[in-house]
Amino acid sequence: MIVLMCPHCGGKVERTDDRQYALKCPYCGGEVSFEAIRSNVEYNDLRDINVRMQQDDAADADKRRKLKQWMLMRNILVGVFGLINFLAWFSLGYYTRSGREPVFTMLTALLLLLMLFTSVAFPVLLAATRVSYNAMNRQEDKGAKIKAFFGLLLTNVLVFVGTFLIALIVIWALGWIG
């Protein structure tokens, strides 16, 4: 809301329409020009747009930073899951061969349970902490959590099979089988 003083009578003239740059004074009928403030208003509009863009940029940077942290966390957890899987398969191989003492039975069972638990727990944890944001088009991505969950589940299946094959090769190289 902008109020100007009428140059003819000194009355206060209120500018209610943003697109209006000249109007009649309600007291004396003289013309009151808002031309002088036009550039000022346009400057303010531009400044507002600029501020909004800067706010968008700051929000984008914040979400990108969170996404980066999440990806680091994801990589660490996939690595941890891979290690648990390898140890579980390796332990199972040792148990199958000669380690049927109670301590190895316990260890193998524990590792297999941990493998099963983390195969679902890690994707759930990561999906819950995933930012619902698409950094490519800078837009809200409502399906990001679901996509992350199934993507990680698929990754875990590949890790599950991959570590089995690696453990099999290691066990074979150690001369436990074949």
Ligand SMILES: [Zn+2]
């Ligand atoms: Zn007037």
